[in-house]
Amino acid sequence: MKHTISVLLQNKPGVLSRVTGLFSGRGFNIESLSVAPTLEQDVSCLTLVTSGDNAIVEQITKQLHKLIDVIKVTDISETEYVEREMALIRVKAEPSTRAEILRICDIFRGRVVDVSTKSYAVEVTGTCDKVQAMIDILRPIGIQEIVRTGTIAMTRASKKI
Amino acid sequence: MKITGAQALLKCLEEQKVNTIFGFPGGAVIDLYDEILATDKLTHVLVRHEQAAVHAADAYARVTGDVGVALVTSGPGATNTVTGIASAYLDSIPIVVFTGQVPTALIGNDAFQEVDIVGITRPCTKHNYLVKDAKDLVATIREAFHIARTGRPGPVLVDLPKDVLASRITFPEPQDVRMRTYRPTYEPHPGQIEKACRAIMQAKKPVLYAGGGVILSNAHEELTELARKLDIPVTMTLMGLGGYPGTDPLSMGMLGMHGTYYANMAVANCDVLIAVGARFDDRVTGRIDAFAPHAKIIHIDIDPTSISKNVKVHIPIVADCKHALTSMNSWFDRTSDFDRTAEMEKHQPWLQQIKEWKAAHPLGYVEKKDVIKPQFVVQKLHELTGGNAIITTEVGQNQMWAAQFYHFNHPRAFMTSGGLGVMGYGFPAAIGAQMAAPDRTVIDIAGDGSIQMNIQEMATAMQYKLPVKIAILNNNFLGMVRQWQELFYDKKYSATPLDVAPDFVALARAYGAVGLRATKPSEVEPVIKEALATKNLVIMDFVIDREEGVYPMVPAGKATTEMLLV
Numbered sequence: 001m002k003h004t005i006s007v008l009l010q011n012k013p014g015v016l017s018r019v020t021g022l023f024s025g026r027g028f029n030i031e032s033l034s035v036a037p038t039l040e041q042d043v044s045c046l047t048l049v050t051s052g053d054n055a056i057v058e059q060i061t062k063q064l065h066k067l068i069d070v071i072k073v074t075d076i077s078e079t080e081y082v083e084r085e086m087a088l089i090r091v092k093a094e095p096s097t098r099a100e101i102l103r104i105c106d107i108f109r110g111r112v113v114d115v116s117t118k119s120y121a122v123e124v125t126g127t128c129d130k131v132q133a134m135i136d137i138l139r140p141i142g143i144q145e146i147v148r149t150g151t152i153a154m155t156r157a158s159k160k161i
Numbered sequence: 162m163k164i165t166g167a168q169a170l171l172k173c174l175e176e177q178k179v180n181t182i183f184g185f186p187g188g189a190v191i192d193l194y195d196e197i198l199a200t201d202k203l204t205h206v207l208v209r210h211e212q213a214a215v216h217a218a219d220a221y222a223r224v225t226g227d228v229g230v231a232l233v234t235s236g237p238g239a240t241n242t243v244t245g246i247a248s249a250y251l252d253s254i255p256i257v258v259f260t261g262q263v264p265t266a267l268i269g270n271d272a273f274q275e276v277d278i279v280g281i282t283r284p285c286t287k288h289n290y291l292v293k294d295a296k297d298l299v300a301t302i303r304e305a306f307h308i309a310r311t312g313r314p315g316p317v318l319v320d321l322p323k324d325v326l327a328s329r330i331t332f333p334e335p336q337d338v339r340m341r342t343y344r345p346t347y348e349p350h351p352g353q354i355e356k357a358c359r360a361i362m363q364a365k366k367p368v369l370y371a372g373g374g375v376i377l378s379n380a381h382e383e384l385t386e387l388a389r390k391l392d393i394p395v396t397m398t399l400m401g402l403g404g405y406p407g408t409d410p411l412s413m414g415m416l417g418m419h420g421t422y423y424a425n426m427a428v429a430n431c432d433v434l435i436a437v438g439a440r441f442d443d444r445v446t447g448r449i450d451a452f453a454p455h456a457k458i459i460h461i462d463i464d465p466t467s468i469s470k471n472v473k474v475h476i477p478i479v480a481d482c483k484h485a486l487t488s489m490n491s492w493f494d495r496t497s498d499f500d501r502t503a504e505m506e507k508h509q510p511w512l513q514q515i516k517e518w519k520a521a522h523p524l525g526y527v528e529k530k531d532v533i534k535p536q537f538v539v540q541k542l543h544e545l546t547g548g549n550a551i552i553t554t555e556v557g558q559n560q561m562w563a564a565q566f567y568h569f570n571h572p573r574a575f576m577t578s579g580g581l582g583v584m585g586y587g588f589p590a591a592i593g594a595q596m597a598a599p600d601r602t603v604i605d606i607a608g609d610g611s612i613q614m615n616i617q618e619m620a621t622a623m624q625y626k627l628p629v630k631i632a633i634l635n636n637n638f639l640g641m642v643r644q645w646q647e648l649f650y651d652k653k654y655s656a657t658p659l660d661v662a663p664d665f666v667a668l669a670r671a672y673g674a675v676g677l678r679a680t681k682p683s684e685v686e687p688v689i690k691e692a693l694a695t696k697n698l699v700i701m702d703f704v705i706d707r708e709e710g711v712y713p714m715v716p717a718g719k720a721t722t723e724m725l726l727v
Contacts, residue, residue, distance in 0.1 A: 025284045062466040068288040071342045
């Protein structure tokens with residue numbers, strides 16, 4: 001089963017490699033990972049999507065917490081939460097397909113952020129599933145490049161992590 | 162007043178009450194060595210290989226119960242410590258390793274003798290640091306010692322660029338280390354203690370399974386109290402030997418792959434298993450679904466990740482072993498419906514059963530008239546030292562025979578590389594142990610293969626006049642691998658015969674030590690007696706039965722009840 005885990009960690013050099021090293025060294029799976037500073041200047045928040053049975057996820061959270069630079073570990077998929085991912089998708093744009101691309105963009109509430117004579121780059125945000133859906137729809141038109149952020153997530157209000 | 166980084170480091174060591182360190186100099190740490198020469202508060206033991214410095218610091222920590230310290234230079238000096246660090250990590254031994262580093266301005270430039278040792282040792286240290294700014298030096302060192310010795314102990318590495326050691330800083334006043342993120346749990350949850358004690362009271366066939374955590378937390382007295390209060394038989398892991406008196410009637414010795422028949426049978430049939438400071442290593446459990454299949458499992462461990470990692474635990478207790486056992490003992494003392502006599506009575510059929518198992522398959526070996534059996538050598542070492550020596554071992558058959566036949570009655574007297582299984586650990590460890598306990602007899606039980614992995618340390622032992630005794634169980638084989646080849650690979654002895662070997666007696670003499678040899682059983686006792694009477698480094702070369710095996714043995718991947726017996 002998929003789990004979204006939120007990790008607060010000290011913003012120090014090498015911390016990210018401690019986290020990723022833990023996953024590779026112990027054979028845990030990382031589906032996506034994103035990290036950036038929080039309100040507190042020297043604290044970062046890392047959102048990690050992983051999968052495994054309950055015993056594995058329990059080990060993952062415990063092992064993460066054991067890292068000296070880790071402040072807090074929350075398996076937020078156990079509570080109500082919101083998640084977002086962003087993707088930039090460069091899609092082949094010919095006169096015959098331009099309108100179609102714009103229409104798809106509209107449906108997914110995406111935006112065109114770059115235009116050339118041969119392509120559009122569109123931006124889309126949403127759950128991982130939504131982003132994937134848009135990619136699947138655009139694929140037949142001809143996707144040239146995709147950059148995705150990985151999931152970020154936050155528990156719903158009053159359940160602050 | 163400003164002092165140099167190197168001076169500050171030595172002040173930190175003094176503050177941490179470190180008076181012995183093991184090391185090897187080099188360009189990056191030359192400032193430190195310059196200061197070491199100037200101080201009389203610190204004994205620096207010059208090893209001949211950096212790996213040995215770490216093993217020696219490891220054993221020093223095990224004997225004293227405090228943090229062991231090693232100091233090496235950058236690059237190859239640092240990489241040579243990795244085996245020692247990984248071994249200390251798997252055995253949870255508190256050490257701090259200082260490595261030199263190229264000046265900060267050169268870091269990342271592939272400078273001479275530069276290596277990213279913090280990156281290399283990240284997976285095998287409890288934590289590690291690169292001190293980039295001299296003003297962080299003292300706080301980092303204090304934190305390093307704090308992390309190494311608290312919670313589940315472990316190795317911490319501090320990487321020190323040359324310019325940081327040379328720069329001038331103000332030494333900050335001593336203060337307690339306060340960390341936002343790292344707060345180990347020492348006290349057990351009272352509700353869990355009650356649950357565990359109730360489960361033990363309901364048991365008819367309980368077993369205590371004690372690991373290295375008992376020794377690390379100095380909980381042997383509390384463990385002994387609990388076992389005797391309820392008449393519970395005790396088995397120990399390799400790392401737990403000495404945690405409970407080995408010659409006590411309740412002791413079943415070691416369990417697992419080369420554990421006793423009765424310990425493994427007891428675990429397989431028990432109804433409550435109380436694991437104390439043990440981590441259900443695969444060498445202990447064998448096939449996991451057949452391990453203690455009928456038991457409710459209680460697990461005391463300070464490290465939450467150990468709990469339910471390999472075996473599903475029914476009653477977890479995250480706490481220091483000593484605190485948890487103290488709580489359990491006092492729970493039994495004050496609980497009105499606990500009747501000690503009735504409890505002990507209830508366990509008698511179980512103890513009787515274990516006695517029968519023990520009588521059916523005691524730990525033993527087949528004696529031969531003209532050939533020395535290694536088990537006989539270990540038995541004689543036990544007898545002639547009154548069981549009071551500090552024993553270190555290398556890894557392999559020698560290690561298992563030592564574990565089986567030197568019945569440890571005291572904690573902190575058996576040092577072995579349990580988790581990583583490092584051939585070459587025993588002799589440097591013996592050096593560290595002898596530095597920590599100059600008045601004790603220290604014996605390295607070795608194989609002819611593994612002693613050669615750090616044999617250069619004979620020079621170290623000679624330099625510091627350490628009267629370590631090395632007992633080589635010499636079968637001209639890499640014996641444990643040979644045993645596996647014999648049993649599971651049709652006796653194809655690929656790369657295990659050590660036909661070319663030094664004359665260990667002559668080698669001892671070459672170093673200025675004493676070399677003795679026994680080739681017949683009748684020579685064993687005189688050789689040991691002579692060695693023990695000698696105030697010098699001694700190699701005892703015991704030419705043993707070439708094809709002797711370690712038994713019982715559980716083949717890898719089998720259930721621990723599927724033992725090959727003698």
